[in-house]
Amino acid sequence: MSGSATLTAASAERRASVMPTPEGHGQILLSVPGIRCGACVASVERRLAELPEVVSARANLTLRRVTVTLANAGADPLPVIEKLQALGYPASPIDTSDLGPQAESAQSRQLVRAMAVAGFGAANIMLLSVAVWSGADGATRETFHLISGLIALPIVAYSGRPFFDSALRALRAGRTNMDVPISIGILLAVALSVVETVQGGAHVFFDAAVTLIFFLLAGRYLDQLMREKARSAITGLARLAPKGASVERPDGTSEWLRLDAVAPGMILHIGPGETVPLDVRVVEGATDIDRSLVTGESMPIAAGLNATLEAGTRNLTGTLRAEVLRAADESFLAQMQRMLGEAEAGRGRxxxxxxxxxxxxxxxxxxxxxxxxxxxxxxxxxxxxxxxxxxxxxxxxxxxxxxxxxxxxxxxxxxxxxxxxVLMKDGSALERLAQIDHVVFDKTGTLTTGQPRVSAAPTDPARRAAARALAAGSVHPAALAITAHLPECGPPASDLREVPGFGIEAVVSGRRARLGRSSWVAEIASGGTAPAGPAFAFERDTAEAFHLAETLRDGARETIAELEARGLTTAMLSGDVAERAKAMASRLGIAEVHDGATPADKIGYLNALQIDGRRAMMVGDGLNDTAALAAAHVSMAPSSASDAGRSAADLVFLRDGLQAVAVAHxxxxxxxxxxxxxxxxxxxxxxxxxxxxxxxxxxxxxxxxxxxxxxxxxxxxxxxxxxxxxxxxxxxxxxxxxxxxxx
Structure with missing residues (x-):
């Protein structure tokens, strides 16, 4: 009875790891630490596809994980796990949020220890071998052979484990890999050396076996070091989502619930500075929203009644009541995580x-x-x-x-x-970068510096001082740019209030003033008009505009010209509006422009290039570029990029200029x-x-x-x-x- 209950519980736990897909299938993510090379990827995908319950299997070499799609969402994944075990790849289900690097770090530490022990043993055995090579014979030679054997045996047993374990798993699964002949050669050399030592023979090969292990461990550690740096992109996206949300009760009070307990139709309270936890529709309130996760553009947008907000975007100014539209596992952020995982799996092949x-x-x-x-x-x-x-x-x-x-x-x-x-996280990135024939650039934060700056401002000192006093009361990017541009300090502002989506209003030197959207400023300005763009006006006075501009990143135009000269084609993918995107492209000499691009649009564009046999490099910085960076043949991001963007990219450039793209290529x-x-x-x-x-x-x-x-x-x-x-x-x-x- 107890055994049956245990089996039922284990089966239920495995089934709980299978997530339903919109197509009615089930999908499970398995950790498979034994995946070490392209041959492993091909073997795992091919053999799992033979199972009748498996629709598809995609192995990710970088993350050492396998995503398996099952025909039935309620199926037990035990046959898949058993098949991998039979192939010599022990596997276990993992939570999509369990993406930390602890296991990989432990493996690296093990390789370092094994390499250090092998290096110590090789140096000492070589010293003893010098005497034998120099002509030592008789009892002296036998003594040196014995000491060499006493040093070599424990070192081979300890430092050779990575090769022995791998070879044993392969042989048990009825296959071979590179570690099988390595292990056979080492064990035969040690065994025959022991026999020769016992029988007083003239030749032993302990030095050969230990030196062999040391060099092999060095190569394996260098490769592991490169791979370890490319595993945390999905973790960066997962950290964007809050663990829970403030949900309104029927009596009007609030309670905090975990995201997986929040259902569509519930009402959330989202305060200023908070991240939107789920996809929602605003039912009360107005605010400015940072949608850089979606569009890559740093300028916030106004959001009011009935506005739809995506999970992961940030509420900047106002307090909102919002209705939940989708559950946590179907939110925009969850979809981005899935797209990123699929893109990395594609690159992992x-x-x-x-x-x-x-x-x-x-x-x-x-x-x-x-x-x-x-x-x-x-x-x-x-x-x-x-x-x-x-x-x-x-x-x-x-x-x-x-x-x-x-x-x-x-x-x-x-x-x-x-x-x-330039920082490189994965050695294979250099191989892929050398093969590219097309380069795709994001606009804001990549081709430009990403932060707006004031290019023209009112000249009257009193207006400048008052505008700065108002701007200093806001964290809106436009306000921050105005504050940085205006050094003048004037009388303080009183009764300051920020109207989400419109701007800032206050009293300065006894006069009411507004700074913000031109239509809103025009309400108090003389004549009821204001110039386009962020404007400032005292009540019943002429309104004047602040002109904001984006500045090209150093070397952007020259880098694109250099890439074109090398025979590479270029394109711009931007979430910005057509007017600004095309103006930027024309200044840079980029003929192909795609504006208003969402994360899914960017992945679709890159996938279309891949289908056409093109090999594209993606250069981007925003959270909205994360999945595209992972989907591209190779990718690059500036150090100013989001955490998830830097993690998804193969290379990160640390300097402000874009010259790093041409240098890396x-x-x-x-x-x-x-x-x-x-x-x-x-x-x-x-x-x-x-x-x-x-x-x-x-x-x-x-x-x-x-x-x-x-x-x-x-x-x-x-x-x-x-x-x-x-x-x-x-x-x-x-x-x-x-x-x-x-x-």
């Missing part, structure tokens, strides 16, 4: 160069080593000598050079980019050439070394040294990036040529 090169490694090396062993046994009848030759083949073909060829180049490139003011092309050279060196090394090893001309020790030498060769080649000349960049405009467009 990109197969890196090293992954493609490694797919054939295991079966080829196994076959060569087995054929070598069989051939030498048939030729000599000596299984021990045949085993030594086979081990030499396994070690000398070790993928150290191949494993280091890509990550070491990416780490050197990351350091070079850092000196140029230039380095990406150089790195791509260098990576190809490194892989070519690794392949050439194997083509030369394998025949010698199969012919018995290479001992395991020499094989380990040759393997180390090939690794040092690709490292040295990668370091040429640091010695390369200055990268191509675009000069910024002189200050006198700064461009402005109306805000």
């Amino acid at each position: 990109y197969v890196r160069i090293a992954d493609r090169a490694a797919r054939l490694y295991a079966p080829v090396v196994h076959s060569l080593a087995l054929l070598t062993f069989i051939g030498w046994v048939l030729a000599t009848g000596d299984w021990r000598a045949s085993a030594f030759v086979a081990i030499s083949v396994l070690i000398i073909t070790c993928p150290c050079a191949l494993g280091l060829a890509v990550p070491v180049a990416h780490v050197v490139a990351a350091g070079r980019l850092m000196r140029e003011g 230039d380095l990406a092309r150089r790195t791509a050439r260098l990576v190809s050279q490194n892989i070519g060196l690794a392949v050439a090394y194997n083509c030369l070394a394998i025949p010698l090893a199969m012919a018995g001309q290479v001992t395991p020790l020499i094989a380990a040294l040759a393997m180390s030498g090939s690794s040092l060769l690709v490292i040295g080649n990668a370091l040429r990036l640091n010695r390369a000349g200055k990268m191509a960049s675009t000069p910024s405009l002189p200050a006198a040529e700064g461009l402005e467009v109306p805000a």
